Amino acid sequence: MSNEHTLAPFSFRRAKFARTLTNDIAAQAAAIIASQPFNVIAVRMMAQFVGAEKIYSGVLSSIGHIYHEEGLLGFFSGLMPRLLGELVALVISSTITYFINSYIISDRELHTYTMATSRFFASAITYPFHVVANCMIVNNTKLLAGSPPHMALYESWTDCWSHLSRTNQLKRGSSMLWRYYTGPQVVIQGRAMPVNTDSFFKQL
Numbered sequence: 001m002s003n004e005h006t007l008a009p010f011s012f013r014r015a016k017f018a019r020t021l022t023n024d025i026a027a028q029a030a031a032i033i034a035s036q037p038f039n040v041i042a043v044r045m046m047a048q049f050v051g052a053e054k055i056y057s058g059v060l061s062s063i064g065h066i067y068h069e070e071g072l073l074g075f076f077s078g079l080m081p082r083l084l085g086e087l088v089a090l091v092i093s094s095t096i097t098y099f100i101n102s103y104i105i106s107d108r109e110l111h112t113y114t115m116a117t118s119r120f121f122a123s124a125i126t127y128p129f130h131v132v133a134n135c136m137i138v139n140n141t142k143l144l145a146g147s148p149p150h151m152a153l154y155e156s157w158t159d160c161w162s163h164l165s166r167t168n169q170l171k172r173g174s175s176m177l178w179r180y181y182t183g184p185q186v187v188i189q190g191r192a193m194p195v196n197t198d199s200f201f202k203q204l
Contacts, residue, residue, distance in 0.1 A: 017098045021091065028090055032083050037075035039082070040066065043137045051144030069142070078136035081157045085129025092122035128170035132161050 041062045048055055056062040066074040096118040101111045136157050138146035145151065154160040164170045 013098075013102055017094075021094050024090060024094065025087055028086060029083060032086055033076075033079065036079050036082070037063075037066075040075055040077055040137050043078075043134050044141065044143060047138045047143050047145040050150060053143060055142060077139075078133040078157070080133075081129045081136065081161070082133035085126040085133065088129070089119070089122040089126040092125060093118040096121065124174070127174050128161070128164075131170055131172060132157050132164065135160050135164070 038059075041056060041059060044062070045056045055065060063075075070077070093115070097111075097115045100114050100118070105111065105114060135146075135151065136154065139151060139160065140146060140153050147153070152163055154163065161170070164172075
């Protein structure tokens with residue numbers, strides 16, 4: 001009887017955790033889908049600095065441009081990798097937090113640090129999804145940043161993932177202090193330029 005009373009709280013915790021996680025996943029998914037059109041506009045506004053373009057100059061004009069050029073699907077470019085990355089990060093961070101707070105750390109004051117640490121760990125793991133999502137948002141648009149030679153043309157987000165994986169670019173931009181380029185360079189008019197075409201064009 002004592003064992004049943006001892007196990008009951010843990011069973012209740014697991015059931016409560018499962019319900020909470022399910023609700024969080026549903027809410028997170030809905031929020032991501034609803035906000036994706038604005039995310040597309042924001043990413044493209046930033047990407048146009050590469051070519052000093054002014055295609056996306058405001059929210060309303062950007063909405064009109066995307067709808068005219070790509071239709072409704074254009075507002076959800078890069079949705080799948082972003083959705084997967086966010087949800088996987090949520091599951092990882094929530095699960096780690098639950099097990100550590102339930103079975104390892106009993107001090108409630110330390111529980112907030114557990115959540116912050118697990119979120120950082122989960123975001124590091126799922127970072128490649130965000131890279132691919134942002135690439136797909138600008139890929140094959142009129143922006144120079146999303147067209148060769150700055151970016152290869154991809155048929156799908158999995159195609160983009162495969163190419164970035166081959167060229168060791170899935171973690172690009174993950175460091176706040178360091179940036180790297182993995183290919184050879186040539187100096188043209190005093191400026192170092194990449195000459196490895198595989199970094200820009202996918203292998204067929």
